[in-house]
Amino acid sequence: MKIRVVSSREEIFTLNPNERIVHLTFRPSNKDIFGLVETCPKIEVIQLPKSYLATVSKSIEMFLEMQRIQLIEGDVWGHRKDINEYYTVPSSVLEKIKEMKLEGKSTEDIEAKISRESKLNPEMVAYILTKEAPA
Numbered sequence: 001m002k003i004r005v006v007s008s009r010e011e012i013f014t015l016n017p018n019e020r021i022v023h024l025t026f027r028p029s030n031k032d033i034f035g036l037v038e039t040c041p042k043i044e045v046i047q048l049p050k051s052y053l054a055t056v057s058k059s060i061e062m063f064l065e066m067q068r069i070q071l072i073e074g075d076v077w078g079h080r081k082d083i084n085e086y087y088t089v090p091s092s093v094l095e096k097i098k099e100m101k102l103e104g105k106s107t108e109d110i111e112a113k114i115s116r117e118s119k120l121n122p123e124m125v126a127y128i129l130t131k132e133a134p135a
Contacts, residue, residue, distance in 0.1 A: 001089040001128060002086040003021045003022070003088075004016075004021065004022045004086055005022075005025060005085060005086065006022055006023065006026075008026060009028075009029075009035075012032060012036050013039055017040055019043060020040075020042055020044045020045065021047065022040065022043060023046075023075075023087065024036075025049070027055060028056070030057055033063070034063075037064075043069055044070065044127075045071075045124075046064065046069060046070070047072050047076075047121075047124065048071070048074075049074070053071070053073045070127060072121060072123035073123065074121035074123065089118075089120065093120065094128065110129060
């Protein structure tokens with residue numbers, strides 16, 4: 001599973017229209033969010049660092065909710081944009097999620113354990129649970 005890391009406003013309009021998960025490393029304006037949704041019509045998740053998420057307007061939150069796009073908090077720890085424009089969730093993490101699901105662990109237990117071990121935000125783990133690791 002790959003997360004597209006976007007580090008500037010200008011980069012939004014060069015994205016592949018098939019991007020589904022995008023992490024913004026800058027504080028987006030309403031115009032930036034609208035541009036992102038327009039450029040990537042298949043987008044499902046926009047991830048922002050905690051400090052930037054707190055500044056997102058209520059109108060943008062409502063707009064994203066109506067578009068069924070999740071706005072979640074999180075970071076891409078240790079990612080170097082100059083090396084790769086995508087952050088890849090390690091396959092070991094995906095395997096661990098599948099394994100825990102098969103063991104019958106609760107969603108909350110999986111989110112807590114995986115986020116603690118992998119530095120992924122619990123909301124991102126929940127998204128992975130629904131999209132990448134069906135039981």
